[in-house]
Amino acid sequence: MSTRLNTRPVLTIVTVVVFVYWAELLLRLAQTYLLHIPEAHARGLLGVALPWLAESGWVHHGVALVALIGCVASHRRASRAEVT
Secondary structure (H helix, E strand, O other): OOOOOOOOOHHHHHHHHHHHHHHHHHHHHHHHHOOOOOOOOOOOHHHHHHHHHHHOOOOHHHHHHHHHHHHHHHHHHHHHHHHH
């Protein structure tokens, strides 16, 4: 009897977080190079709402943590499906 593995929800969340992060980086690049905002003041969309978050490295750590948790969760689900 085969068990159907569904890691789609976990991978969808990780993918959305990574795409939002990339969109934020691209917006900061656009602010810097297209709108000629100094790099120190180009905060992207997230930095406008939460400036303290844009100035620290927590955004990078948060995205890395979400991606790591998603990978571990998907791996555990896949490992359980192989055992049964």
